[in-house]
Amino acid sequence: MLKRIIGLHRVMSEREFMISLVGAFIGTAIASFVSSVILEADDMPMILASTGASAILLFSFPFSPVSQPWNLVGGHLVSAFVGMSCYFLVPNELLAASLSIPMAMLFMHQLHCMHPPGGATAITAVVGGASVHSLGYAFVIIPVFLNAIILLSIAMAIASLREENPFEVKNETDEELEIIEE
DSSP states (O other): OHHHHTTOSOSSOHHHHHHHHHHHHHHHHHHHHHHHHHSOTTTHHHHHHHHHHHHHHHHHSTTSGGGSHHHHHHHHHHHHHHHHHHHHHOSSHHHHHHHHHHHHHHHHHHTTOOOTTHHHHHHHHHHSOHHHHHHGGGGGIIIIIHHHHHHHHHHHHHGGGSSSOTTOOOOOOHHHHHHHHO
16 A cells, blocks of 8 residues: 555556567657757757657556547647747747746647647747757647657557557447546
């Protein structure tokens, strides 16, 4: 009981954990390579921070609602768009960065695509540096969308190795759908 209260319970089997490690490595390695081609070296850590956070969620907690495909992709897209909009519309960088987080949360909530690493994506659009800013709204597609799709593709590819596939489409009952819509 005490172990569960303080969080010392095992989240997944050793086999599942090894699959997660391999998936996270492959996904972040490919996303890092893609980002290195697009962004200047000084600006890469910013976008890779949110990619890394997404990788941990996607590969370590694949059944979490925030790790599902729409949450991953939609959350990053919305957050990148909101962050870039804050950068362009709010003249003070500190205020723009501060606004980007709650605005990204608002839009992710409204679109049912909450993904916590989206906060890092939003703020990266504001404070990400010259190579991020020079991309403008293209930042939403490359590297943000591309990195999310890379991670998702790797996660879906290794899902067949898991004991249970987190991305398997299940038919919800009408009652379950009513709960979701509330």
